[in-house]
Amino acid sequence: MNKIKIIQGDITKMKADAIVNAANNSLLGGGGVDGAIHAAAGPCLLEECMTLHGCHTGDAKITLGYDLPAKHVIHTVGPVYSGMHSDDESLESCYRTSLNVAKNANLHSIIFPAISTGAFGFPAKIAYKTITDWQKENKAYKMQVAMCAYDDKTYQLYKQIAA
Template identity: 60%
Template structure:
């Protein structure tokens, strides 16, 4: 079943639903940006179901398909995808290339080649992984792709620690969306499959996309607080009405 963009919650909506917990102001790595809360999403499910402009494939250097997300995307897109990929003559680690989406609901696929993790070369791995996200967004902007969905690149068989990889992904996406080129992208979606990965993103997203700045009553928090107030008012109103009914009943009851 395909998933429309309108059915993918934004960070603002996730905050309202209390599925994201605001970070302490001192812990946040960036300043609050209300507009970015409407341009970033977290989605748990299969990336091949998304009806967006572009999905990112965690590809290998051959671009001819493999296991995990790579295999799932090639399988869902059909044979024409691998035929086009053959014309690209591979891709270097840290780089990305774009193709059509073919049988996928997504219009295009951006194939990003992440690094195989090595604890002996952590800085190099981090730079290459960051480059994957940056190059993917550059290609999306250059090709008028307004929506881009990312898997957690290199965290499968390539062995990149999920938390470390997530910090890199969030930092790169936040930086790019705040740039002039980033204004060409309306929505960046982080797609996870497992509950564990979802939990990591839920913990780290508020650090890179904080709910608000210095004013604790601003933006979404104020809306949430107002919603709670309305609920309390409604509960009090119901209690008062119930008590009034009971008093009226007692007054009408015949004396013994």
Template identity: 50%
Template structure:
């Protein structure tokens, strides 16, 4: 059975087979988690993401982790800008980020997610945590044969961790 847990850590140093990047549609780096992952992985990540041709909101694409020694792969997913559509549409697009990322990582033992869309994209943290936990639990229930042993929600701050733990 797969464990779903929350912890506070730097996702660029968190030991997991796969880490998830909260990317923008270009996949070429940006601020927040995206910028931190690109800086930690080094210039080969930018070369690799250029070849992916971007991604639409809710999509997920995978690259090697390059300079991030604690992971093998990075999944880049594009969360919704909260104010760009209705709350229901935002929730469905955010759920797609988690489900599509899990599908790409299904053959690995562990995956670590940041709080997708809660930074400059403006998704309210508690609502985003609820969507994340619900989408992950739903995906795991529908994929009992997954190799994933651990799914970790990685919080940047103690306040973010409290929100994630409440959702769990």
């Protein structure tokens, strides 16, 4: 099974087949990592996102990376955490669907930001477990997966979960 790499830094500067954008339902940019990815990718990303007509919570859609070092951006919409079981399922779906979109596009490296763990308060262990479960189910497919933390607090949390 592939190991999940834990990294710290600016996801917009990371080279991979795909980075994941923690987007809003419109896919037209927003705050946090979403705004940073749109700013770094340039205006062509917004133009392509406009043709996608939004995205439902837990789903994912792919675009080119444009001015980013990453070849593609996989946009997924995370839930706002309220403690309900359906929230957990929606977050699991974000990770699982993003991985499936990458696999279907024949991509072999993907970097995830902290989806819904920051402002939306989600437990990071859901992300880690969902990725490891996907890797077990897709053993034959070689996919390098990284979880990218922007700040030290999230980085330390990821390291603790991965230990």
